[in-house]
Amino acid sequence: MSTDVGAPIIDIEGLSLAYERDGRRNVILQELDLAIPRGQFLVIVGESGVGKSTLLRVLIDLATPSSGTVTLNTDPNNRTPMALVFQDARLLPWRRVLSNVAFGLERMGMAKSERCERAQAMLSLVGLGDLGQRWPHQLSGGQRQRVALARALAVEPEVLLMDEPFSALDSFTREGLQDEVQRIQQKTCKTVLFVTHDIDEAVYLADRVVVLAGSPGRIAADVSIDLARPRQRRDAALVEAARTLRAELSRRSADL
Ligand SMILES: Nc1ncnc2c1ncn2[C@@H]1O[C@H](COP(=O)(O)OP(=O)(O)O)[C@@H](O)[C@H]1O
Numbered sequence: 078m079s080t081d082v083g084a085p086i087i088d089i090e091g092l093s094l095a096y097e098r099d100g101r102r103n104v105i106l107q108e109l110d111l112a113i114p115r116g117q118f119l120v121i122v123g124e125s126g127v128g129k130s131t132l133l134r135v136l137i138d139l140a141t142p143s144s145g146t147v148t149l150n151t152d153p154n155n156r157t158p159m160a161l162v163f164q165d166a167r168l169l170p171w172r173r174v175l176s177n178v179a180f181g182l183e184r185m186g187m188a189k190s191e192r193c194e195r196a197q198a199m200l201s202l203v204g205l206g207d208l209g210q211r212w213p214h215q216l217s218g219g220q221r222q223r224v225a226l227a228r229a230l231a232v233e234p235e236v237l238l239m240d241e242p243f244s245a246l247d248s249f250t251r252e253g254l255q256d257e258v259q260r261i262q263q264k265t266c267k268t269v270l271f272v273t274h275d276i277d278e279a280v281y282l283a284d285r286v287v288v289l290a291g292s293p294g295r296i297a298a299d300v301s302i303d304l305a306r307p308r309q310r311r312d313a314a315l316v317e318a319a320r321t322l323r324a325e326l327s328r329r330s331a332d333l
């Protein structure tokens with residue numbers, strides 16, 4: 078089977094998800110339709126509890142939809158078509174940085190010399206080429222997130238899922254990492270699904286912003302951010318896009 082490069086890499090149709098608790102059915106996501114083209118930088122925004130993480134969990138098979146379908150048009154020979162980066166880096170404290178990055182490769186059975194080489198290349202890609210022999214506790218929060226990003230990229234996923242990856246960082250560090258992830262995406266042409274509740278972050282990074290809102294969560298807006306890269310944070314068009322999205326979001330939350 079070969080991959081159809083023209084088809085969306087992820088095609089979500091009529092996806093609903095409910096959890097049963099104490100005999101009660103709690104609908105989290107309702108009737109989502111979302112086709113994600115290959116190479117798109119898609120940002121999902123929405124308030125806390127709306128179901129953003131649940132949607133990512135469905136994509137990596139950690140949660141099962143109640144109805145609807147998710148079609149992945151990834152390479153069938155790729156054992157790790159998706160990798161997920163969380164808000165906290167989740168590094169193994171007893172492994173050095175390089176060995177943390179190589180962890181997934183070890184599990185894939187890659188030979189040691191090859192995995193060290195790949196892990197080193199990924200560390201260099203995220204700007205930490207010199208820190209491979211450090212322990213996680215010797216890094217700053219921003220550096221730890223860079224390591225988590227390197228570890229995710231090391232397994233060569235086709236889709237990078239990022240769940241509020243910079244939310245716990247100070248704004249200066251966060252801006253540096255936003256630039257970094259944008260540069261890496263431009264370089265690698267990966268499909269990125271990035272979750273945030275920060276609208277400025279969303280419009281700065283995204284080709285497209287999808288707003289999840291309501292209870293149960295639905296797609297309330299789907300907006301293209303058609304601005305050249307690299308972008309300037311103070312760019313008038315970007316500021317305007319954020320303002321429009323904010324207004325849309327408060328209007329939708331009032332409606333729902
Ligand atoms: N395993 C689970 N069992 C029951 N309810 C869950 C489970 N996981 C998440 N939820 C509920 O689903 C809703 C959406 O959660 P989540 O996807 O984490 O939201 P977000 O990431 O947008 O903040 C929340 O109300 C949460 O309590």
Ligand SMILES: [Mg+2]
Nearest residue numbers: 129130131240
């Ligand atoms: Mg979440």
